[in-house]
Amino acid sequence: MDATRRTARRSTRQQRLVFEAVSTTRSHPTAEWVYEAVRRELPRVSLGTIYRNLQRLVEEGRLRSFERAGLTRYDADLELHDHFSCVRCGLLMDIPRAPEVLPAERRLRARGFAVEGRTLEFHGLCRKCRRGASSNG
Amino acid sequence: MDATRRTARRSTRQQRLVFEAVSTTRSHPTAEWVYEAVRRELPRVSLGTIYRNLQRLVEEGRLRSFERAGLTRYDADLELHDHFSCVRCGLLMDIPRAPEVLPAERRLRARGFAVEGRTLEFHGLCRKCRRGASSNG
């Protein structure tokens, strides 16, 4: 049976390298960053291929994506988690998400909204930047 | 004294109309939306003027801005508040922010981070879309 599915899912070298580039960093990289990383292994790769595979991996649920400062960034960590970003150095750090339900979410549900998820990001100064904050400009 | 400040701050008709367009809606409009709104009063206004004044108003702290789906959106509500967005109809709704401190923020401070603020957005189905969710595609 199942004669309809003639072709199996491909996994090209390009796609594997794109996924690997994103999944081996915690820096929430941009397409350009992934491009440079993949190029080191596959110098002839094209930027279009990077975008195409990133988008495919997001559709397949193997990566998350979000925007920041006009750029799309990618994250291979599929666990629900929140973020902290440093307004000085640009660090974008993961924060584990505790199972607690936020009061605001309870209020939304009580009003009849179906809450499926959330995005939570704190911003401020990381430890390193905090130390130099008073002396430097 | 204060002879250095020779020219007073101008407030042009264009700037007033840009601010009015943003501040009289709760839809978190885009630059294009503001452009169309201002054009109804001032048909010869240019898109560059819209962008320039939006950017100026944000710098002056009279508007907030943030990105969503590749577009910059503007908000005249300076009160700290959170958002709910409907994944089906695109509604982006304000949620008043209660004074409670989130546990995740306490944990960050305990680890030495200086938390200055946060962005919190829930997503799911609004009441209207929830009703039609099961029957419609």
Place this chain on the structure above:
DNA sequence: ATCAATAATAGGAATCCTTACTGATATGGA
């Protein structure tokens, strides 16, 4: 190994939002 069918690629053009530039115009003070 060869073949046909199909999926993915490289390279570049096109698109979309936003910013930067330029010459014209308006404003307010000396």
Place this chain on the structure above:
DNA sequence: TCCATATCAGTAAGGATTCCTATTATTGAT
């Protein structure tokens, strides 16, 4: 009036992403 300066309209330029097309790679079957 005359000058300095701010803002304007219009348009060019920029940057990130998507789209397009001919080419190449992969698969399954002969």
